[in-house]
Amino acid sequence: MIRLYPEQLRAQLKEGLRAAYLLLGNDPLLLQESQDAIRLAATSQGFEEHHAFTLDPSTDWEALFSLCQAMSLFASRQTLVLQLPENGPNAAMNEQLATLSCLLHDDLLLIVRGNKLTKAQENASWYTTLAERSVQVSCQTPEQAQLPRWVAARAKAQNLQLDDAANQLLCYCYEGNLLALAQALERLSLLWPDGKLTLPRVEQAVNDAAHFTPFHWVDALLMGKSKRALHILQQLRLEGSEPVILLRTLQRELLLLMNLKRQSAHTPLRTLFDKHRVWQNRRAMIGDALQRLHPTQLRQAVQLLTRTEITLKQDYGQSVWAELEGLSLLLCHKALADIFIDG
Structure with a gap:
């Protein structure tokens, strides 16, 4: 093969x-x-x-x-x-x-x-x-780390000269949506016949059409990337994602982190990863999150998540996106107002 x-x-x-x-x-x-x-x-x-x-x-x-x-x-x-x-x-x-x-x-x-x-x-x-x-x-959609290389190759194939800053903007606006990204490059090639795509030129022609799943949001939280997490959250909200799905996805990850945190005191992390069937390509990211996050942060995150779920059950129509943003900042090691944590 x-x-x-x-x-x-x-x-x-x-x-x-x-x-x-x-x-x-x-x-x-x-x-x-x-x-x-x-x-x-x-x-x-x-x-x-x-x-x-x-x-x-x-x-x-x-x-x-x-x-x-x-x-x-x-x-x-x-x-x-x-x-x-x-x-x-x-x-x-x-x-x-x-x-x-x-x-x-x-x-x-x-x-x-x-x-x-x-x-x-x-x-x-x-x-x-x-x-x-x-x-x-x-034919898998390129992950965030591979996307700039894909965009650069695509631009080169179309005889476009794309500078690094413009490439980064295209990746930010179209991550997870290659069709829209390809259309943006076509549009830019028509707008600028000389093929020189600088940041100011690209800024005039792009719109935020990135496509994410709840798993992208959770991964951003594990990596402590607050700006990326909030960007993903904004896109998920615009696409009509259900907050309850985000909460359940994060809940599984938080419970895993708390178990690993507790058990790693007396068991090697590699053994625990095998026991909990953590995929190989996620182990480094989860290991970094375990080192970065304090048990107090994890407990506060669980408290905020639980309270948000209760809010949804009592009034399903109530917006909880502010709470999801609070969870994002808390898990990205940012200072939070007490009102988020203590209710």
Whole structure:
């Protein structure tokens, strides 16, 4: 299995088409652009028919199999796009995919689209069969740390000269929303034909369209980044996120931190991470938060969170965004007015 990022795909396509391409990830722009690039390369090599199926319980697998086996002297080469379910294929679907993977031939190019697969799903027979002659493209939305590099590469590909400050502003305004970011770069290229994108020029044309989840907010709190946490909170509020979901997400993290804080006095942190099944890519961040946050802060945060939940239960329509901002500042090690903590 060849594993690539979308920006590496075009170079691979120039080397020659593989039998199958697995486009896996959560980013609509990266998924669509990768599919378009593959279809364009395939069309140039005589793949004139393009078919697409969304896999679900009502999928007509016999029609799919017939399509794969339709070979004649006059049949044109064809591409077949299969959209996996949101949670990946189930056991029954895995069996059908295993059958289909054995029907591939030189005049049929398979493109599978879906979310990132779990390790268990990658052990399915259809996946292992395709692995020998396929390319997997990771279409995950870049995280905050990787986004500036992605933006710089995108700008360079469009012959745009983007300075660092302008890059930072674009990342701030469009994190988690690559489609809007790509559209912003297109708009800027039209506004400034000389291609020189300085901070003042970019400021005139951007709007805050970043997209976040509650997990981004919690991660910002763990890292003690108050400005980022408040920015995320503002965007979540504008998108109509439910405060109760934010509270529940933070509650799980606070309980984990308190347990780790208490148990780490007599048990190595690595052992505790294994016990509580903390993901490897979160361990350094949680370890830093444990060193930074005092037990008193954690207790105060739990008190404020509990009181906020009670407020919501008593009057679901009451706004608690001020309390969520207070929680953000408290966990980012900022001084809080007593009214937030003591009620």
